[in-house]
Amino acid sequence: MRLSRRTRLAGVALIAAGSLTLAACGGGSDSDGGSASSDAIISVYGTNPQNPLIPTATNEVGGGDPLDNLFSGLVAYNTDGSVTNEVAESIEGNEDSTVWTVKLKDGQKFTDGSDVTSDSFVKAWNYGANPANKQLNNYFFYPIKGTDDVGNTEKGADTVSGLKVVDDKTFTITLKESESDFPLRLGYSAYFPVPDVAYDESGKITKEYGDAPIGNGPYKLTKSGWEKNKQISLEPNPDYTGVHKPKNGGLVFKFYNSTDAAYTDVQSGNLDVLDQVPPSALTTFESDSGVKAYNEPGSSFSSFTIPERLAHFGNDEEGKLRRAAISMAINRPEITEKIFNNARTPASDFTSPVLDGWTDEVPGNEVLTFNAEEAKAKWAEADKIDKWSGKFELAYNNDGAGNKEFSEAMANQIKNTLGIDAAPKAYPTFDELRTVVTDRSIKTPFRTGWQADYPSMLNYLGPIYATGAGSNDGDYSNKDFDKLIQQAAAAKGDDRYKLITEAQTLLLTDLPAIPLWYQNATAVTTTDLKDFVFNWKQKPDYYALTK
Amino acid sequence: MWWYVAKRLLQTIPVFLGATLIIFLLTKLRPGDPIVALAGNKPISDEVRQALRDQYHLNDFVLVQWLYFLKDVVTFNPDFVGLDGQPVFQKISNALPVTATLALMALAMDAVIGIVVGTIAGLRRNGWFDSITLVLSLVLLSVPIFVVGFVLQFLFGVKFGIFSPTVGGDWSVGDLILPAFVLAIANIATTTRLTRTSVANNLTADHVRTARAKGLSESLVIRNHVLRNSLVPVVTYIGINLGSLMAGAIITEGIFNVQGIGNLAFQAVNRGDTPLTVSVVAVMVMIYVFMSLIVDLLYAVLDPRIRYV
DSSP states (O other), rough: OOOOOOHHHHHOOOOOOHHHHHHHHHHHHHHHHHHHOTEEEEEEOOOOOSSOSOOTTTSHHHHHHHHHOOOOOOOEETSOOOOSSSSSSEEEEOOOOOOEEEEEEOOOOTSSBOOOOOHHHHHHHHHHOOGGGOOOOOOOOOTTTOOTTOOOOOGOSOTTTTTTEEETTEEEEBBSSOOTOOOOOOOGGGGOOOOOOBBBBTSSSHHHHHOOOOSSSSSSEEEEEETTTTEEEEEEEEOOOOOOOOSSEEEEEEEEHHHHHHHHHHHTOOEEEEEEOGGOOOOTTOOOOTTTEEEEEEEEEEEEEEEEEEETTTSHHHHHHHHHHHHOOOOOHHHHHTTTTEEEEEEESSSTTSSSTOOOOOTGGGGGGGOHHHHHHHHHHHHHHHOOOEEEEEEETTSSTTHHHHHHHHHHHHHHHHHHHEEEESSSHHHHHHHHHTTTTOOEEEEEEEEEESGGGGGOOOOHHHHTOOOOOTOOOOHHHHHHHHHHOOOOHHHHHHHHHHHHHHHHHHOSSSEEEEEEEEEEETTTTOOOOOTTSSOOOGGGGGG | HHHHHHHHHHHHHHHHHHHHHHHHHHHHHSOOHHHHHTTTTTTHHHHHHHHHHHHTTTTHHHHHHHHHHHHHHHHTTTBBBOTTTTTHHHHHHHHHHHHHHHHHOOOOOHHHHHHHHHHHHHTTTTSSHHHHHHHHHHHHHSSSSSHHHHIIIIIIIIIIIISSSSBBBBBOHHHHHHHHHHHHHHHHHHHHHHHHHHHHHHTTTHHHHHHHHHHHHHHIIIIIIIIIIHHHHHHHHHHHHHHHHHHTHHHHHTTBOOHHHHHHHHHHHHTHHHHHHHHHHHHHHHHHHHHHHHHHHHHHHOOOOOOEE
């Protein structure tokens, strides 16, 4: 019998367990025999979107998941993270991969019947990059010429100078630097096209459009569409010709306040898919007979960053020794097992195992393995350069599940191994921590994480550790690393992976952030749901779900 | 009496101003920038951050921000939005019906079960029924609401499948029976104890002895002299409970996925969404104030010595 935390409580409270088990097992088996039906409507876990459903405004999963199904970009992501041209007929780079020419397929339409043209893309991107429009996804336009480091148009201009419409079906993108895998980015939601009807006379995307977007994707909104505080309902778009042709009769993103309630609904058959198992069920969901469980390494990476401006942790011999000592003082497998119940996998690099080119044999990654002797020796050596004093504090946000527990465990490990005063430091909410990190007013190391925007190892490196990059919270700067990343961006095939490995080896010496673990993708579905697969984003391939 | 009601209604104005101001200042004490929270762990440019801060008046002096808030509320500005760009009034009016229904159902369960059981226990003081109720109510009072919630949800929702385990956006009164019961449980225990003690006290009161001495039948004595007088403290308790039931629904709404006011408040506080937080809490405060007015008016009905002029 399955025993979640709640189940166990119930079991204690009532000893009628025998008959209950029968009832629980009965539900699934009847429907297993039936063949997949293409008109089944699949209900999936969702949360109320926090932003209007506009591609350049939506930056969280509550809005992002529906949006990914309502729109199609120039390319579509396959399950393994590789890309296939979707709306684009071709995306051709020039010799040094700085100018990309995009040709669109003929006959692509939005669900209101209007054509998808070069303008649908270029206008939407200009809109997103213009700071006057206050779009949260402006950041995605930073590689394009004519934007600043955070992706806003230079000097607040209305348009991005690197985007040029050639004709109705052709446009060019000029980049600031060579980037051979640029097309990998283009399946992300910030790059989706927007039809003309979205804009009002003054050129702003209307509120009505943000409530009921018209897209060109595998699905479109049903008549009821986005019902606030309830759900978002999608039905297949009959005119869709791309690679993610829906195999079901529609999707309903049901809104939940907590994943606990959603888990209960999956157990009782009221919800088909929950793509995020609640912490309370992590120990038991894989043995729960009432649900189908999925658990595999995912694409989000956890670390903690030690800013270089902290005393004793500068970019010098002492700093490097201390960083390595801290890293070797942490017993990662112990934490991923005891605290996260194996829903995390100890990290052996700075990227993620789901990506093309990933290897667990990056030279120098022994620094990520627990080694008390070596850690003590390195710390003592650093002490010879400059005597350590004070307290090693580790900042975390208390509103994320497991953060408190792992921070405490890690502080204890560091304390016990190195014999120094170490303690966790709590910030009540994520945004409080982010505010002090963004303002650079934080005086301690802090927890960081990264979920890639597009399936490329470079996306885990450049935006976080390159000099002056947007998410370089620790202000790390290493010219050699910057150069390697640039070269890797311009290189193709195996050369590229070799350069990335070299860059990672450099990071393992400098340790601007201490890699901790990769977060596993976990999900439960009802027993009669079929064809569930995680894509590289740790999300189900919604279009493929059947029952 | 109408003059009294008018006076009380006028008093709600300073209560509203004071309450919103205090809550507003409290939410402002919360450190962190809600705009940074909006951006998540992606970088946000200073231009966009400042433009958004200006849009929500976050760069103004805090009292000025409060005046902006008051203006939006008093004029019922349909463009008054929270940090997610959704109109605040629409959000509240979407969430209010389900929470109000939930609270009223809990209140009804509380009143009916609590008063009936309490009265019987009070009339048969120290009998077996009284003893059992005492033990039961102590148990109910001591078990935390989330334990009861999860256990009942699992048993009746998942295992037996009698009720839907969660409520969701498409709610019906039937879906709310289980959450309402969970919400009412602690209150039922208190109401029972209160009624029982009150009835027991009144049984030995002078006016009851007088009534018996006059030769009134036992049922008349109980109905008119014991019960009526016993209900004064009980009505106060139940009345002001409606306010706390709506506010206390946060946990219950979380367990049963009710898209109501408690859930709205929880999310708003989490995101640092001041306009929404203050509006939701102000609605709760107003409900509390009006309930206590109704309770005061009910006193006059129950206790002939009280007259409002």
